[in-house]
Amino acid sequence: MAKVKGNGTIIEKRRGVYEIQLSCGKDPATGRYRRISRTIHGTKRDAARALDKLRTELGGGLSIDSQTITFGQWAKEFMTSRRESGRVGASTLANDQNMLDLICSILGDVPLCKLDARMTKNLFPEIRKRREAQGYRCSNSTLQHYHALLKTCLKAAVNLDLLMRNPLDKIEAPRRDTVARRALDADEAGRLLHCIDVSEQAALEALADKESRQRPSDIQDRDFLRGIRDVSYILLVRLALATGARQGELMAATWRELDFASSRFTIAQAMSNGGEIKQPKTQSGIRSIYVDRSTMMHLAAWKQLQAELLATIGVAQDDSTPCFCSSVGDFLDKSGFQKWWRVWRTKNGFETLKLHELRHTMATQLLGAGIDVKTVQARLGHANASLTLNTYSHALPARDEAAANVIASLYSAHSEPVPIEAQIA
Incomplete structure (x- = not known):
């Protein structure tokens, strides 16, 4: 923290x-006196105001570096810190870097303290x-991603005393597209x-035919x-239809995650767009869900056949x-699957x-059939039930008529019948 002198x-x-000019005392590392100077265009009163603002900022705890670092320099430092943390996946880092590059092309030369x-x-x-x-198409949802990244970037600057406050705290994020x-x-x-x-039967027959034509x-x-x-x-498509699991979760599935005795599929990792196998972002993403017996029978037969084929x-x-x-x-490979799909x-x-x-299909069908929201939430791996409700609220009106009939039957069971003639009169 800079100490303002005079x-x-x-x-x-x-x-x-x-x-x-404003003196900031000795640099504890070099022992040299530090001084900040700025050129102000305007009147002497404008210069006095600028000096008062600079004194207030440094006296309030801003680092002396805040007066010299540009947004572009800070963005580079911010991304380096994210990479070294090891908490952000490679594909996310690549996307963030692309977004920050565009932001820096607009704000890169602006002093960080001037934002x-x-x-x-x-x-x-x-x-x-x-x-x-x-x-490129630029939807409101895309702009919301830019807003979130920039807000995180500037929040980190506030935490390091490079900014007094985050300017994006006052700017509402663009509304996400429906x-x-x-x-x-x-x-x-x-x-x-x-x-x-x-298709499964045809693929198995084609595989058997290719194997039969192999020479010793x-x-x-x-x-x-x-x-x-x-x-x-x-x-993979069969399991997607049965469970509503995401593509990355299915492509990262190993035999460790399939328990044939209990007929359960444990989702504990996922494949990123770059092919990296990683754990889900949140603890709710790690989940164990029941799989119907028919699907598990197909997978069990495949496991046995796969073992025999790989051994060759x-x-x-x-x-x-x-x-x-x-x-x-x-x-x-994700791109290879997409071409086939x-x-x-x-x-x-x-x-x-x-x-x-297929994920939306599972959720919609379950909610429409009257399965409770908490069960659907658990199968989807949503952090909370409100996210499930907000995403799939369109499926609930399908049960509205049934709900009305239930209410009517409950009430009528405790009411005295009125003759039809009296109702008409």
């Missing part, structure tokens, strides 16, 4: 230009303008399950398996082996279906 000095350099609410408020229309000029969440109805989900059954010499020397990915892909390329299946594996027994869904009449919409 009232400071105002020096007139030329007409309309003043230099203000105010008006300047940061004007930032977001400029971000939208520049992104759209580059050919997203239309599509969910399959019961008939569509049934048809999808039938397509999964047919080829089997002995090979180091990958043709067709094992296709079976993995379709079984010298890979021993164990608890850490991915349930849905690549041709060499490793985790699947686009072809498969189109072939089976679900041209626009996103895998994440």
